[in-house]
Amino acid sequence: xxxxxxxxxxxNKKANHDYFIEETYETGIVLTGTEIKSIxxxxxxxxDSFARIKxxxxxxxxxxxxPYEQGNRYNHDPLRTRKLLMKKKEISKLIGTxxxxxxxxxxxxxxxxxxFAKVLIGLGKGKKNYDKRESLKEKxxxxxxxxxxxxxxxx
Numbered sequence: 001x002x003x004x005x006x007x008x009x010x011x012n013k014k015a016n017h018d019y020f021i022e023e024t025y026e027t028g029i030v031l032t033g034t035e036i037k038s039i040x041x042x043x044x045x046x047x048d049s050f051a052r053i054k055x056x057x058x059x060x061x062x063x064x065x066x067p068y069e070q071g072n073r074y075n076h077d078p079l080r081t082r083k084l085l086m087k088k089k090e091i092s093k094l095i096g097t098x099x100x101x102x103x104x105x106x107x108x109x110x111x112x113x114x115x116f117a118k119v120l121i122g123l124g125k126g127k128k129n130y131d132k133r134e135s136l137k138e139k140x141x142x143x144x145x146x147x148x149x150x151x152x153x154x155x
Contacts, residue, residue: 006113010044015106019124028085034068051105058084
């Protein structure tokens with residue numbers, strides 16, 4: 001798992017609910033000048049976005065980066081497809097695994113690291129409804145155990 005450093009700008013909280021995330025990759029992203037300014041201002045959303053491999057390159061689809069407020073008529077399109085920067089070896093590995101049934105590339109976070117925007121993408125396998133219910137039960141049970149443990153510590 002990639003170690004995050006820096007300010008998290010956008011997070012896909014629903015990804016862990018909808019997918020079993022098996023591996024994560026830290027990627028760079030190709031942006032225009034007004035896009036990076038919007039990201040630094042915290043105006044990004046990756047809730048409905050996904051990543052695809054096309055012609056040996058990885059692209060981010062449906063990621064919404066709001067137009068920069070001080071931008072001019074050359075401002076960017078908010079929903080344009082953006083190229084992700086990965087090593088060839090990682091891309092070839094992902095090509096093999098995403099061809100398997102049920103695997104997809106899910107963007108988990110957009111964050112700033114050393115002044116550059118980075119995207120954390122996860123290789124995920126879709127959950128069925130019963131898997132989602134089971135995850136919620138485990139999360140609720142863990143929360144109740146923590147609550148009981150805290151109350152026990154107070155005594």
